[in-house]
Amino acid sequence: MKAPVRVAVTGAAGQISYSLLFRIAAGQMLGEDQPVILQLLEITPALGALEGVAMELDDCAFPLLAGIVQTDDPNVAFKDADYALLVGARPRGPGMERKDLLEANAAIFSVQGKAINDNASPDIKVLVVGNPANTNALIAQRNAPNINPRQFTAMTRLDHNRAMTQLAQKTGTTINDVKKMTIWGNHSSTQYPDLHHATVNGKTAIDMVDQAWYEGTYIPEVQQRGAAIIKARGASSAASAANAAIAHMRSWALGTAEGDWVSMGVYSDGSYGIAEGLIYSYPCVCKNGDWEIVQGLEVNDFSRDRMAATEQELAEERDAVSHLLP
Ligand SMILES: NC(=O)C1=CN([C@@H]2O[C@H](COP(=O)(O)OP(=O)(O)OC[C@H]3O[C@@H](n4cnc5c(N)ncnc54)[C@H](O)[C@@H]3O)[C@@H](O)[C@H]2O)C=CC1
Numbered sequence: 001m002k003a004p005v006r007v008a009v010t011g012a013a014g015q016i017s018y019s020l021l022f023r024i025a026a027g028q029m030l031g032e033d034q035p036v037i038l039q040l041l042e043i044t045p046a047l048g049a050l051e052g053v054a055m056e057l058d059d060c061a062f063p064l065l066a067g068i069v070q071t072d073d074p075n076v077a078f079k080d081a082d083y084a085l086l087v088g089a090r091p092r093g094p095g096m097e098r099k100d101l102l103e104a105n106a107a108i109f110s111v112q113g114k115a116i117n118d119n120a121s122p123d124i125k126v127l128v129v130g131n132p133a134n135t136n137a138l139i140a141q142r143n144a145p146n147i148n149p150r151q152f153t154a155m156t157r158l159d160h161n162r163a164m165t166q167l168a169q170k171t172g173t174t175i176n177d178v179k180k181m182t183i184w185g186n187h188s189s190t191q192y193p194d195l196h197h198a199t200v201n202g203k204t205a206i207d208m209v210d211q212a213w214y215e216g217t218y219i220p221e222v223q224q225r226g227a228a229i230i231k232a233r234g235a236s237s238a239a240s241a242a243n244a245a246i247a248h249m250r251s252w253a254l255g256t257a258e259g260d261w262v263s264m265g266v267y268s269d270g271s272y273g274i275a276e277g278l279i280y281s282y283p284c285v286c287k288n289g290d291w292e293i294v295q296g297l298e299v300n301d302f303s304r305d306r307m308a309a310t311e312q313e314l315a316e317e318r319d320a321v322s323h324l325l326p
């Protein structure tokens with residue numbers, strides 16, 4: 001048996017975590033041979049509810065669950081953490097954009113970035129789920145100067161999965177036939193799901209659908225899917241978000257499949273002309289516990305405009321929180 005790794009999860013008594021923690025403890029994120037210690041962070045008033053979640057985790061008798069820490073202190077939650085899933089943040093309601101949450105949520109990520117910097121394993125892998133995810137990841141990253149910025153990522157895997165399913169349904173195939181999906185940019189309504197490189201059974205996806213459907217139906221449906229879930233459910237996506245978080249971390253830790261890639265919000269090195277230092281969603285390949293942006297994809301004018309629009313929004317969000325960016 002491997003030695004246990006420490007996985008910090010914030011917002012651990014919230015709705016996403018209720019779908020997430022049990023799957024992590026079952027080995028679905030890091031592998032069925034990897035014991036985990038869960039280090040769970042909540043705000044003080046939610047510690048009672050968190051105790052209930054911890055009791056249920058105990059009651060599952062997971063062989064891989066090597067310990068549970070419950071705390072309202074970020075310094076305790078991130079102590080020696082090898083992985084962190086930053087979920088704890090306010091969700092949006094009907095009629096809101098995710099960036100409307102910036103004011104309510106941004107401060108959480110400066111505090112947690114500092115606590116990660118001061119306490120976590122220097123090799124920690126961080127995934128930000130709480131919205132607006134890309135800019136919250138930027139805030140956490142900038143408040144952790146001793147940690148390589150590549151170790152802070154934001155979740156666009158849910159968008160990636162949504163884009164795969166919508167394409168499979170349109171083409172009468174299954175998601176097993178869809179490869180090389182790309183979400184560019186922000187986890188927001190400006191994100192750009194790109195079908196120019198995606199394939200369905202080896203054929204280029206953009207050639208299998210008509211441009212009017214792509215522009216008028218597909219792109220807006222993927223961009224607005226989160227809002228559609230809120231409208232239908234009266235609460236934002238939870239199980240599918242947890243599933244995407246598991247998939248993001250699993251790809252990063254254990255690698256992506258040969259001949260395929262995933263979408264991850266990562267620290268921009270300037271690839272594809274995107275401003276350096278933004279947390280921007282790119283197509284990524286993962287190997288040996290590290291990610292790499294897929295290079296050399298051809299970008300036409302249609303794609304370039306959309307990639308620039310979502311970059312512009314990220315630059316505006318960054319400027320709106322400049323007081324939290326040391
Ligand atoms: N990136 C993505 O694709 C997605 C992101 N989200 C976002 O994930 C976040 C969480 O969503 P839910 O679990 O549905 O919300 P929720 O409201 O059910 O749970 C959030 C939990 O975070 C806790 N919390 C608040 N401030 C905290 C802090 N400073 N430290 C630790 N815990 C704190 C709350 O007490 C609450 O228990 C929201 O911001 C939501 O918009 C949701 C779906 C997809």
Ligand SMILES: O=C([O-])CC(=O)C(=O)O
Pocket residue numbers: 091092098131158225226227229230236237241
């Ligand atoms: O839409 C929301 O507010 C929650 C979320 O990020 C998503 O479902 O993609």
